[in-house]
Amino acid sequence: MESANQTASVTEFILLGLSAHPKLEKTFFVLILLTYLVILLGNGVLILVTILDSRLHTPMYFFLGNLSFLDICYTTSSVPLILDSFLTPRKTISFSACAVQMFLSFAMGATECVLLGMMAFDRYVAICNPLRYPIVMSKAVYVPMAAGSWAAGCAASMVQTSLAMRLPFCGDNVINHFTCEILAVLKLACADISINVISMGVTNVIFLVVPVLLIFVSYIFILTTILRIPSAEGRKKAFSTCSAHLTVVVIFYGTILFMYGKPKSKDPLGADKQDLADKLTSLFYGVVTPMLNPIIYSLRNKDVKAAVRNLVSQKCFIW
Numbered sequence: 001m002e003s004a005n006q007t008a009s010v011t012e013f014i015l016l017g018l019s020a021h022p023k024l025e026k027t028f029f030v031l032i033l034l035t036y037l038v039i040l041l042g043n044g045v046l047i048l049v050t051i052l053d054s055r056l057h058t059p060m061y062f063f064l065g066n067l068s069f070l071d072i073c074y075t076t077s078s079v080p081l082i083l084d085s086f087l088t089p090r091k092t093i094s095f096s097a098c099a100v101q102m103f104l105s106f107a108m109g110a111t112e113c114v115l116l117g118m119m120a121f122d123r124y125v126a127i128c129n130p131l132r133y134p135i136v137m138s139k140a141v142y143v144p145m146a147a148g149s150w151a152a153g154c155a156a157s158m159v160q161t162s163l164a165m166r167l168p169f170c171g172d173n174v175i176n177h178f179t180c181e182i183l184a185v186l187k188l189a190c191a192d193i194s195i196n197v198i199s200m201g202v203t204n205v206i207f208l209v210v211p212v213l214l215i216f217v218s219y220i221f222i223l224t225t226i227l228r229i230p231s232a233e234g235r236k237k238a239f240s241t242c243s244a245h246l247t248v249v250v251i252f253y254g255t256i257l258f259m260y261g262k263p264k265s266k267d268p269l270g271a272d273k274q275d276l277a278d279k280l281t282s283l284f285y286g287v288v289t290p291m292l293n294p295i296i297y298s299l300r301n302k303d304v305k306a307a308v309r310n311l312v313s314q315k316c317f318i319w
């Protein structure tokens with residue numbers, strides 16, 4: 001009963017953000033706003049071309065359209081809050097808004113992990129079993145695969161958010177982050193969080209380790225198959241069909257490993273610098289990566305570039 005009262009007494013959280021570095025706030029406001037506009041434009045164009053161009057009505061581009069929509073949702077769940085925090089002296093967020101923002105961010109991140117694994121499997125079938133590709137990756141298969149990615153991510157987020165927001169928060173309500181990042185919020189709980197830790201560990205295995213293993217095994221088979229192709233031109237063409245996905249995977253998981261895999265500083269001054277580095281790394285993961293995805297796929301894919309040119313030329317002709 002006491003815990004419930006303590007939890008109910010918390011009506012808002014204070015987001016620390018870059019409060020300790022006020023000179024950086026205006027600069028980052030401009031940079032993040034411009035980046036967000038590029039994300040909306042780049043991913044929006046990719047979604048349009050995958051819908052409007054009949055040549056892109058394939059499993060690979062269907063997954064790519066989902067990835068672009070996911071990136072828009074992910075950034076929209078956090079960027080407006082970050083931008084507002086740079087302009088508002090008192091950076092607060094209500095308890096319920098914090099829960100919603102946490103749910104959306106976690107759901108989009110978990111969904112992207114699974115979706116990248118599904119995209120790796122798609123490339124494996126396309127390169128290693130090209131004759132069976134239309135059967136294995138039929139519409140009856142790849143649509144449920146994408147839907148399952150979204151459902152799994154949302155279900156995991158619902159569990160983690162519910163467990164986190166049911167904890168009692170009695171005392172410090174300052175979140176040392178830009179947003180309601182779940183690990184930053186758990187640090188504020190004044191109760192045993194062992195269930196949360198175990199649950200997060202299981203979730204990490206399911207949504208990080210399993211997709212990484214699927215991607216790793218898929219690319220071992222893909223590379224083995226490509227190396228057996230006799231002509232250099234054939235090898236180049238085969239690799240070009242999965243190079244964009246591989247680049248996105250390296251950036252996505254590389255940033256995650258850097259965020260959570262590096263050692264923590266025990267020195268107070270070093271810890272302060274590390275907190276700033278953690279925030280900026282999180283910002284890179286949450287803003288820069290979604291901006292790079294459409295750029296990578298546009299630069300490395302002739303079909304996408306041709307579809308974008310056709311879309312632009314049609315719009316110019318209409319005007």
